[in-house]
Every structure is written in structure tokens, then in C-alpha cells.
Amino acid sequence: MTIFTLEELKDTITLFSATEADFWSENSIVALEHNNHQSGCILKVYGDQVDEIGLKWTKTVVKNGYKEEKKFIEKSAEAISFFLTRHFTEFNVIEEACIGTGVDYWLGYDDKHQKYNPKNFLTARLEISGxxxxxxxxxxxxxxxxxxMQTVPSDDTALPAYISIVEHSTPKAHFSKK
Structure with a gap:
């Protein structure tokens, strides 16, 4: 079984700061514990592939700064979606997309991949919801x-779009290519 260790997100999405990755990881821990899950819980994944993935963490999060459920659920969905992207595709999260593009993040090959092209490094799209x-x-x-439907504004790029929805009470996720 694949295991995602939430604190290792900073090693998974290397084009973002470790501080930002730690923030996403903390939001995931808060969201999962908010739903009475403990380290080692199983994320059931549906969509293009069916899988079960272990979610582990060791960090104890001070939750005084995590009171708005909508915020920590969305940031948690982003963190888990980043792991799912690396697990189910050959892409990495490259950069945040601007509002109006219909997606949340741009994906591409990292500089170690044989298909990496520094002049054309955005090769897919990612839309996330929690x-x-x-x-x-x-x-x-x-x-x-x-x-x-939300991804339509950037369909003219002809880049594949991945949809990742993370539900925290079960927990489960849907990950598929448009």
C-alpha cells in the first residue's frame, strides 16, 4: 500500500517553499483530526483508478490558527491532491494558476524528467476541491x-485537465483526467 506522509509534502512539490508545503501539510492534519481520523487512516481513491492510500503524520498541530473549516478543508484538499498528482501522473505541480483560468494549478515535468522542456514546461492543469x-x-x-465545467476557460490550451476532489469525513477522493 502506498503511504503519504503529510510532512513530506515539501519533498514532493519542490517548486514551492518548504514553509508553504508545511502550511498545506498542517491544514491536512487539522482537517483529518477535525473528522476524528488518526495517523495511518486510509484514503479511498476513486476516478480513473481505484486505490487505497495510507495517510500518516507525526506532527502535533497547534490549532488556534485553524478555526475556519472552509479554509483548512480547501488547503488540505490541495495538499492531498498534490500527492495524488505525483502518485497517478508523471507530472509535478509547477505553479499556482491565476483566477479566471478555471484551474487551480499548472502541472508539468520536473527538470529531472526526460520530457522536461524549459521553454514549454506547463503541460497539464489541475482543478481541486475539498x-x-x-x-x-x-x-x-x-x-x-x-x-x-469550471476548467472550460483554459480548454483552449489543449492541455489535459485533472480533477481532484477530496472528502475528509470518510476520507476519500476522486482523481480523474478530463
Missing amino acids: INIETLSNSLEKRVKVKM
Whole structure:
């Protein structure tokens, strides 16, 4: 079974600062513990592939700065989605996308990959969403449909788009290519 150690995110997305990666990792720990999960819980993944992934952490997070559920759920979904991107694709998260592009992040090959091209390094798109507790009106399936449509503004790039939705109460995720 694959294990994602949340504190190792800074080693996974090397084009972002370690401080930012640690912030995303802390948000994941807060979101999972908010839903009474402990280190070693299993993330069930659906979408293009089905998998079970262990989520581990050792850090104790001081939660005084993590009171707004919507914020820590979204940042947690980003962190877990970054791990899923590295696990299910050959891409890495390259940079944050600007509002209006219909996606959250641009993906590409890192400089160690044989297909890396420094003149054309953005090769895919990533749209992410987080759900705390899935409901009938806010399910993974419904959110996937919404996020697929949301990527339309950057469809003219002809780059593949990946959709990653992370639900924290189970926990489970949907990861697929548009």
C-alpha cells in the first residue's frame, strides 16, 4: 500500500517553499483530526483508478490558527491532491494558476524528467476541491461535474485537465483526467 506522509509534502512539490508545503501539510492534519481520523487512516481513491492510500503524520498541530473549516478543508484538499498528482501522473505541480483560468494549478515535468522542456514546461492543469462531509447535494460526483465545467476557460490550451476532489469525513477522493 502506498503511504503519504503529510510532512513530506515539501519533498514532493519542490517548486514551492518548504514553509508553504508545511502550511498545506498542517491544514491536512487539522482537517483529518477535525473528522476524528488518526495517523495511518486510509484514503479511498476513486476516478480513473481505484486505490487505497495510507495517510500518516507525526506532527502535533497547534490549532488556534485553524478555526475556519472552509479554509483548512480547501488547503488540505490541495495538499492531498498534490500527492495524488505525483502518485497517478508523471507530472509535478509547477505553479499556482491565476483566477479566471478555471484551474487551480499548472502541472508539468520536473527538470529531472526526460520530457522536461524549459521553454514549454506547463503541460497539464489541475482543478481541486475539498469537501468536509459529503451530502446528497454536495457529493463527490456532483462536485466532479462542476469542476469539469469550471476548467472550460483554459480548454483552449489543449492541455489535459485533472480533477481532484477530496472528502475528509470518510476520507476519500476522486482523481480523474478530463
